[in-house]
Amino acid sequence: MSWQDYVDKQLMASRCVTKAAIAGHDGNVWAKSEGFEISKDEVAKIVAGFENESLLTSGGVTIAGTRYIYLSGTDHIIRAKLGKVGVHCMKTQQAVVISLYEEPIQPQQAASVVEKLGEYLITCGY
Incomplete structure (x- = not known):
C-alpha cells in the first residue's frame, strides 16, 4: 500500500x-489529502514538539498556515484545537500522522483512526 493509500483509504475514508x-x-x-497544504517547516516544528512540549505550549501548533491552541500531548501524541477544528497527531518510529477534524466529528473518533494507523505503522517498522 502506498503512503497516499494510507491517507485516502485509512484516514479519509473513515470520515473521522x-x-x-x-x-x-x-x-x-510523504502523502496528504487533497487541499491540505502543510509545509515541511510546520511538520518539522510538530516533530520537535514531541520532544520539547514547551515549543507547543508557547507557540501553538501551526498547520497549513493556521495556528491551533495546544491542548495536551505525550511523546507520541499531540492534541490541539481552534474553534470547531481539532488536531490529532501521532509520531511513529519514522513518521508522523497529522490530522484535522471538524465538528460534528468527536476528538476520540479522530484519535482512534489516527492512533490505529500509527500503531500499525510502528508494527511495520515505520
Whole structure:
C-alpha cells in the first residue's frame, strides 16, 4: 500500500478526519489529502514538539498556515484545537500522522483512526 493509500483509504475514508497527512521526521510530506497544504517547516516544528512540549505550549501548533491552541500531548501524541477544528497527531518510529477534524466529528473518533494507523505503522517498522 502506498503512503497516499494510507491517507485516502485509512484516514479519509473513515470520515473521522477532514484532512490528513503522513510525513517523515525530517518534515518531508510523504502523502496528504487533497487541499491540505502543510509545509515541511510546520511538520518539522510538530516533530520537535514531541520532544520539547514547551515549543507547543508557547507557540501553538501551526498547520497549513493556521495556528491551533495546544491542548495536551505525550511523546507520541499531540492534541490541539481552534474553534470547531481539532488536531490529532501521532509520531511513529519514522513518521508522523497529522490530522484535522471538524465538528460534528468527536476528538476520540479522530484519535482512534489516527492512533490505529500509527500503531500499525510502528508494527511495520515505520
